[in-house]
Amino acid sequence: MKVKVCGITNLNDAVLSAEAGADALGFIFAPVSRRLVTPEAARQAGLGVGPAVARVGVFLNQGLDEVLRTAEMARLSALQIHGNVSSLYVSQLAAYYPVLRVLRPADLAEEAGVWRADPGVTLMLDAPEPGGGQPLDWEALKSTFPAGAWLAGGLGPQNVAQAIGVLRPAGVDAVSRLESRAGVKDPEAVRAFVRAARQANPQSYPQ
Numbered sequence: 001m002k003v004k005v006c007g008i009t010n011l012n013d014a015v016l017s018a019e020a021g022a023d024a025l026g027f028i029f030a031p032v033s034r035r036l037v038t039p040e041a042a043r044q045a046g047l048g049v050g051p052a053v054a055r056v057g058v059f060l061n062q063g064l065d066e067v068l069r070t071a072e073m074a075r076l077s078a079l080q081i082h083g084n085v086s087s088l089y090v091s092q093l094a095a096y097y098p099v100l101r102v103l104r105p106a107d108l109a110e111e112a113g114v115w116r117a118d119p120g121v122t123l124m125l126d127a128p129e130p131g132g133g134q135p136l137d138w139e140a141l142k143s144t145f146p147a148g149a150w151l152a153g154g155l156g157p158q159n160v161a162q163a164i165g166v167l168r169p170a171g172v173d174a175v176s177r178l179e180s181r182a183g184v185k186d187p188e189a190v191r192a193f194v195r196a197a198r199q200a201n202p203q204s205y206p207q
């Protein structure tokens with residue numbers, strides 16, 4: 001199981017997340033976000049932790065050209081795609097980068113099947129308001145949660161083990177509950193989050 005720490009805006013937070021054991025760092029390029037980062041700052045922070053940690057760019061309803069240009073400038077290794085976008089758009093991006101396609105529970109029935117056989121696209125289930133700190137109803141999702149999908153939405157040190165126990169996601173992702181303020185990590189919360197996720201799923205320790 002993978003652990004992603006999202007909303008990284010600076011090298012310091014990238015290093016502390018990597019040292020805590022995160023597999024992936026998230027850099028948010030959606031202009032609506034309070035954790036908006038420039039491609040230059042993301043490149044510096046992402047490359048600063050070395051090649052073993054994935055650098056995921058987070059986008060919400062942004063044009064194909066803008067996403068690909070930003071990915072190049074920031075030296076991203078994967079894309080996380082939120083919003084109301086077509087499957088053609090997602091598959092065009094997946095031709096260049098591994099994609100985490102973010103769905104809300106209400107979208108599952110319509111879109112989850114589209115990506116079942118596509119190794120370049122991994123699903124992530126998130127709350128309707130990304131970065132809003134609201135947990136999903138894990139029990140209600142139990143029968144429809146897609147195999148191999150990642151989970152986000154209000155996860156933090158206190159509840160990630162329970163969420164993993166219920167849904168057995170392939171990855172977990174969080175931001176709000178790991179911050180001292182928007183865009184700035186709380187080091188203890190980051191360490192506790194990664195530790196709790198690893199302990200809930202001991203097979204997830206990096207080899």
Ligand SMILES: O=C(O)c1ccccc1NCC(=O)[C@H](O)[C@H](O)COP(=O)(O)O
Nearest residue numbers: 006033130131132133153154174175176
């Ligand atoms: O976090 C944001 O500000 C944000 C804004 C626009 C699009 C995506 C955004 N975040 C994406 C993430 O990957 C978050 O980690 C995910 O939504 C979970 O957030 P939270 O519920 O706060 O842990």
